[in-house]
């Protein structure tokens with residue numbers, strides 16, 4: 001039993017996903033994105049709705065400081081509620097990024113029209129969603145949003161709840 005749990009936990013990867021303020025402002029769009037998460041067999045390990053202060057936004061996007069869109073991005077991300085998720089499944093990081101589609105909305109529309117950004121993105125900044133792009137960024141970003149989350153033993157602790165169907169997992 002323990003062996004099985006360890007094997008399953010190894011196959012699962014976790015990532016940080018955000019439904020950004022532009023999408024949360026439209027309940028039908030945020031609901032469609034949430035449904036996509038469930039349809040794609042992600043386990044919703046943790047989720048919360050929150051509003052950033054400007055300095056949260058500045059810290060999270062510090063790597064983009066100095067770029068022409070930085071001020072716009074920081075203002076947008078602190079402009080209203082967003083929804084943050086820890087999502088788990090095999091290849092969660094790359095799978096979520098593939099579902100989101102390219103960063104820039106016009107590219108997403110033409111190259112990946114069925115992607116989330118292709119369908120719902122408004123502009124290059126207001127592009128509906130965020131997803132970690134590597135194991136390191138997933139770890140850092142999960143800690144940013146969910147500092148109490150224990151990445152080492154979350155599966156062992158949460159498994160009974162997952163098995164009982166307590167978590168969203170279609």
Ligand code: ADP
Pocket residue numbers: 069073102103124125126127129130131133
């Ligand atoms: P991604 O979110 O796809 O990982 P980046 O990390 O490069 O992309 O950028 C972070 C966010 O900054 C993007 O999701 C988008 O909101 C904004 N952004 C990136 N590039 C541009 C751009 N050229 N013009 C406007 N906003 C941008």
